[in-house]
Each structure stands twice: as structure tokens, then as C-alpha cells.
Amino acid sequence: MRPDPLILAFDTSAAHCAAALLCGNQLLGEVIEPMDKGQAERLVPLLGELLATAGAEWRDLAAIGVGIGPGNFTGIRISVAAARGLALALEIPAIGVSALEALAAGTPGPVVTSLDARQGRLYVQVFSDGDGTGPLLCDLETLPSMPAGAATSCIGHRADEIAAICGGTVAAPRKSLPAAIARIALGRRLGAQPRPAPLYLRPADAAPSRDAAPRILP
Known part of the structure; x- marks a missing residue:
């Protein structure tokens, strides 16, 4: 034991x-x-x-x-x-x-984390006391409100560009x-936790077929 x-x-x-x-x-x-x-x-x-x-x-x-x-x-x-x-x-x-939460683990102060969502888009989350955000899908032109200043750590995909926008500092995951x-x-682990569920922020890339469904013979 x-x-x-x-x-x-x-x-x-x-x-x-x-x-x-x-x-x-x-x-x-x-x-x-x-x-x-x-x-x-x-x-x-x-x-x-x-x-x-x-x-x-x-x-x-x-x-x-x-x-x-x-x-x-x-x-x-x-x-x-x-x-x-x-x-x-x-x-x-x-x-x-x-x-996104894992990227921020162990980094003090305001943190902005980002992942590649493909097609020029990003998955982004802001961790900050009082004015953080939930995870969201955006691009550099539609970033959420972020704490300004060098105290903000930017971690992840295109972190340098995000840091330039908010005046933050590029950092590596701890x-x-x-x-x-x-x-x-x-x-x-000791608190009440919901069952894990997939975090999907964008629709699936696969599109429904445009072909007519086959006819089912009696």
C-alpha cells in the first residue's frame, strides 16, 4: 500500500x-x-x-x-x-x-494558452483572477479580452503573436x-467531479455525403 x-x-x-x-x-x-x-x-x-x-x-x-x-x-x-x-x-x-488548462499548470499570474485549431484558427483560454475566460475557438483578430502587460504569460501555438497583441511575455509550459x-x-480527486466528456469547440471536419442514399429494395 x-x-x-x-x-x-x-x-x-x-x-x-x-x-x-x-x-x-x-x-x-x-x-x-x-x-x-x-x-x-x-x-x-x-x-x-x-x-x-x-x-x-x-x-x-x-x-x-x-x-x-x-x-x-x-x-x-x-x-x-x-x-x-x-x-x-x-x-x-x-x-x-x-x-489548455494543462499548458497553464504551474505558471503564476495571468496566463493565455493556445493550441492550433487548423485553418488559421486557435483554441484559446485566458486564466486570470476575476476576468478569465472559458476555452474558445477564435483567430488573432477575434481574441478574447486579455490582461495587458508583461506579467501575462503566453504559452502555446503562436504565443509570440498573442504576446505582441497583449504586451505579454512568451513562456514555455512548466x-x-x-x-x-x-x-x-x-x-x-477528492472533490465531486463530473464524468470526463470530450471538449469539442468546432464541428467535425467531415461533411455529410451529398450523394443520394441508395434505394432499399423490398
């Missing part, structure tokens, strides 16, 4: 399969494997390998942290479904954490994505 809670966190919201294992404040291990596809087949074996490397078993886990996006639609669904299934089987909480998800999940 470990004295500190063991948290397993993972994310497949982008072109990777990423995971981290946290025991209290100690990071026992993490892995980020770049991959454009195959996350569904790789995720659970990767998690098992990470646990085995730390000498831990599934039953030792106190909670699961999972990346909920925004990002790749299919990748997000893979992680969220896995987290829900594991939480149900192990009877432990699963805590959803957005990638932690890797899976490690940040694990630490945020650790801090929330």
Missing part, C-alpha cells in the same frame, strides 16, 4: 500517445510516443508498461486523469472512453483536464502534458 495516492494520466488528443504516473508529488514516470494513428491499439498496453516500470498494478490507482481536448476528435474519444471504462472497472474517479494532467487530477 503506497502512502501517497497513485494517479495515472493519459492523453491522445493530438498526434501522440502520452501518459504519466504520479505518486503524491513524485513523478514516477512518463512517456510521449508520437503517432498519427494507432492510439486505440497502443494506449492500454502503454499504460500497463508504465505501471509495470514503476512496480505498480491497476488496483493501486487512486484516480485517473484524462485529456479531454480540444484537439483531434477521434483521439479525444479514445482517451475519454478508456478513462471511463477504467474508472468504472477499478471503482475510482476519472477526472477530465483540458489541454510541465509536460501528461504530467500536468496528472497533477491537476491529483488536486481534484
